[in-house]
Amino acid sequence: MRPISMVATVCLSLTATACQIVPDPDPADTANVPQTDEARMAAYVAEAWESQVQPVIAENAVDYDTLRNRLAEGIDAAGAAYGLRPDGEANPWNFAVTGSGTVTEARLDSRAAKMQVDMDGDGAADVTLQLGPVIRGTALRDAMPFIVFTDFRDQIEFAKLARAMNDQAASGLTKPEGDVVGETVSFTGVFTLRSATDTPEIVPTALTMGTP
Amino acid sequence: MSITRRLFVSGLAITAVLPTVRAAQAQEKGLIAIITPSHDNPFFKAEAVGAEARAKELGYETLVLVHDDDPNKQSQMFDTAIARGAQAIILDNAGADATVAPVQRAKDAGIPSFLIDREIKESGIAVSQIVSNNYQGAQLGAEEFVMLMGEEGPYVELLGREADTNAGIRSAGYHDIIDQYPDLEMVAQQSANWSQTEGYAKMETILQANPGIKGVICGNDTMAMGAWAALEAAGRTEVIVVGFDGSNDVRDSILNGGIKATVLQPAYRQAQLAVEQADQYLQTGSTGQPEKQLMDCVLINEENAARLETFALADAATN
Numbered sequence: 001m002r003p004i005s006m007v008a009t010v011c012l013s014l015t016a017t018a019c020q021i022v023p024d025p026d027p028a029d030t031a032n033v034p035q036t037d038e039a040r041m042a043a044y045v046a047e048a049w050e051s052q053v054q055p056v057i058a059e060n061a062v063d064y065d066t067l068r069n070r071l072a073e074g075i076d077a078a079g080a081a082y083g084l085r086p087d088g089e090a091n092p093w094n095f096a097v098t099g100s101g102t103v104t105e106a107r108l109d110s111r112a113a114k115m116q117v118d119m120d121g122d123g124a125a126d127v128t129l130q131l132g133p134v135i136r137g138t139a140l141r142d143a144m145p146f147i148v149f150t151d152f153r154d155q156i157e158f159a160k161l162a163r164a165m166n167d168q169a170a171s172g173l174t175k176p177e178g179d180v181v182g183e184t185v186s187f188t189g190v191f192t193l194r195s196a197t198d199t200p201e202i203v204p205t206a207l208t209m210g211t212p
Numbered sequence: 213m214s215i216t217r218r219l220f221v222s223g224l225a226i227t228a229v230l231p232t233v234r235a236a237q238a239q240e241k242g243l244i245a246i247i248t249p250s251h252d253n254p255f256f257k258a259e260a261v262g263a264e265a266r267a268k269e270l271g272y273e274t275l276v277l278v279h280d281d282d283p284n285k286q287s288q289m290f291d292t293a294i295a296r297g298a299q300a301i302i303l304d305n306a307g308a309d310a311t312v313a314p315v316q317r318a319k320d321a322g323i324p325s326f327l328i329d330r331e332i333k334e335s336g337i338a339v340s341q342i343v344s345n346n347y348q349g350a351q352l353g354a355e356e357f358v359m360l361m362g363e364e365g366p367y368v369e370l371l372g373r374e375a376d377t378n379a380g381i382r383s384a385g386y387h388d389i390i391d392q393y394p395d396l397e398m399v400a401q402q403s404a405n406w407s408q409t410e411g412y413a414k415m416e417t418i419l420q421a422n423p424g425i426k427g428v429i430c431g432n433d434t435m436a437m438g439a440w441a442a443l444e445a446a447g448r449t450e451v452i453v454v455g456f457d458g459s460n461d462v463r464d465s466i467l468n469g470g471i472k473a474t475v476l477q478p479a480y481r482q483a484q485l486a487v488e489q490a491d492q493y494l495q496t497g498s499t500g501q502p503e504k505q506l507m508d509c510v511l512i513n514e515e516n517a518a519r520l521e522t523f524a525l526a527d528a529a530t531n
Contacts, residue, residue: 134392
């Protein structure tokens, strides 16, 4: 079951004006004092998700093996070919990637649930999929060319935006359950890569368990 | 009147004459004012030193001023820079709101400002605002802190000065990570205003009320140094302390088994970059960059502390 494509199907079957994505409230947020920044950024993301975020990912998504081959030439070669990053010195590259592999390890009961995935069949994990609800990093935000820091009030608002995008990604996934080690997983997602030798920590925006 | 004339002449020099003279004679490029908080904090000193060195390399005279986090003093310094006919101002500012007016005043006088380290609340007034990615850095520090704490136990947070956006953003980054671990309990949260002496005093008091604390996470390195000194004085050197900045003091403490970790802000490079953008802007009318730019931070712990010097990390042997 792909929640994203399901939503898209529902959208298509309705008139455009009737289609509105309302994110489920994140239980983690109710523990904090309500802040207008958070609410505003969540609303911004809910509105931009289907119309702007998903299209950027779809347009820029590169097959994992293709990306891995290019990364062998160095991070900047791969970045120039497939990467996305904000202007400015020393900003790391972000990549949108699709692929499938075999789960080698999973920690699904954590607030920061993760799966390790072997992508090349050698039995060793090559990537980490961040299933949330706590997702590390700002890859989704920083991969979006239409999001520019200058347009936001300050770092605090900009950070809440990154958090809202991570929350949106996590809430759109059907989290796998049970013993998934050995199962096949197919995904589309975004990650930040600082060095070609780092392990990608992918934030999935679509996830399917089992043979696609 | 003399300011206008000087600007006009400088403009001529840049557009018409400079390409034909040797770079070594470029002292003619004029004055860059470098305004930061007090150099008592080595972080701000590194900024000033980095900016000054780069400005001189690029052929500018420099005027280095310190506002001591006093907006009135900062305002006077802008007047000084304007009166001296500065070509550009490099600024680590004295308050996100209070700084908008002087930067605007400089802009109205034809002097572009290039901000480092701290943001102001408006865009479109300064040419560049280059700040550390404090949120990213705070998350790095918090992840290390959580790991060191073994994901459990009572801890204390020392916050920076409230008027400074960086105090809020670092705390937000810390808590976005730490609050996910229900067994980590914050028993005290107080501002020590970025200050080492306040860090010491606050830590002493907190320790009396909460003798069972296991860790202290701090909004900057000077407060971490203060907290560590208080813990040492109380014989509590098992308490885990994490800072933020990447100062040489904390580096040495890490290497001596004191403070456990910090987060490096590339302050020296950031200041140099601001000068380079100022130079490019003065010569071409554009920096080629968006106004607000983030620079990523790097976690410093015992594994890489030895490579840290004056807010810059030497390259590791591996990529």
